[in-house]
Amino acid sequence: MTNTQVTHIQIDNYGPWTVTPEPRREVDLQTLQSRLYADLAQLFGNRDGYIFFSRFDNMIAVTNGLDEADHALIQESVGNRYPVTMSLSVATGTTPVSALGTATEQLQAAGSAQDDGRREVLRGQTIDEQFRTDTDVQLAHFDVDDATGKYTDQLNEFDTFIQIEQGYAALMKYMREAYDSLSFFVGGDNVIAVCPDLDEAEYRDACDHVREAVDVELKVGVGRGRTPADAGMDAKHALEECRADGVTVRFE
Numbered sequence: 001m002t003n004t005q006v007t008h009i010q011i012d013n014y015g016p017w018t019v020t021p022e023p024r025r026e027v028d029l030q031t032l033q034s035r036l037y038a039d040l041a042q043l044f045g046n047r048d049g050y051i052f053f054s055r056f057d058n059m060i061a062v063t064n065g066l067d068e069a070d071h072a073l074i075q076e077s078v079g080n081r082y083p084v085t086m087s088l089s090v091a092t093g094t095t096p097v098s099a100l101g102t103a104t105e106q107l108q109a110a111g112s113a114q115d116d117g118r119r120e121v122l123r124g125q126t127i128d129e130q131f132r133t134d135t136d137v138q139l140a141h142f143d144v145d146d147a148t149g150k151y152t153d154q155l156n157e158f159d160t161f162i163q164i165e166q167g168y169a170a171l172m173k174y175m176r177e178a179y180d181s182l183s184f185f186v187g188g189d190n191v192i193a194v195c196p197d198l199d200e201a202e203y204r205d206a207c208d209h210v211r212e213a214v215d216v217e218l219k220v221g222v223g224r225g226r227t228p229a230d231a232g233m234d235a236k237h238a239l240e241e242c243r244a245d246g247v248t249v250r251f252e
């Protein structure tokens with residue numbers, strides 16, 4: 001059984017900040033957002049977590065293995081170095097969707113995203129070391145079949161982008177609704193899904209659904225681990241086996 005620890009990250013009062021005292025230059029906001037994501041990728045990643053940018057002003061991390069002190073240090077480090085602060089809320093669940101649901105509720109209970117008085121909140125519960133297992137995290141690394149041959153080398157970059165995004169949109173929605181999973185575009189033609197305990201038939205069903213809905217062919221490598229880094233690396237190896245053997249789903 002999976003036990004996913006999810007952290008919801010939200011920049012405090014960011015909307016008002018972007019227009020105070022007047023609208024800030026868009027290039028500066030884009031630079032801030034991408035640098036913050038890069039810093040958090042390192043801060044969470046060096047502790048074996050995974051972070052996904054979702055909307056940039058809000059981000060979602062899988063944090064099995066990080067305790068409250070790790071979260072507090074990450075929060076402080078950003079507060080010291082950026083013109084904005086961020087709130088963190090962490091929760092666990094047998095599915096990623098239920099863990100994120102709890103994390104978000106805790107944050108919403110502490111105040112609005114645009115409440116000037118709600119800053120650097122740190123809420124929630126991490127998994128006690130004694131209860132952690134080697135199968136707590138299940139990550140699935142999806143990849144579009146021959147994206148280079150079908151799209152990148154054939155279409156202009158924007159039309160390729162539309163194809164990949166269509167596949168992503170169909171997959172993220174189906175995985176959320178059918179399988180309580182959180183799927184994130186990570187660049188190129190890749191999507192990483194944070195999943196509960198799904199089996200091979202369920203992953204095949206998701207790939208079938210995307211092919212039928214938007215005519216995008218996927219394959220997927222699945223890994224399990226004590227930390228997101230472990231599960232994610234296993235998923236990559238499993239995906240390499242899909243490529244080598246020409247199969248749609250492979251578990252490591």
Ligand SMILES: Nc1nc2c(ncn2[C@@H]2O[C@H](COP(=O)(O)OP(=O)(O)OP(=O)(O)O)[C@@H](O)[C@H]2O)c(=O)[nH]1
Pocket residue numbers: 143144145146147148149186187188189190236243
């Ligand atoms: N974030 C991330 N991006 C990747 C990874 N592997 C490949 N990519 C991206 O995906 C693009 C396409 O690479 P591939 O998926 O290897 O190529 P493909 O043409 O789809 O070929 P097959 O996957 O073998 O069917 C690359 O240009 C990268 O941008 C990965 O592990 N993580």
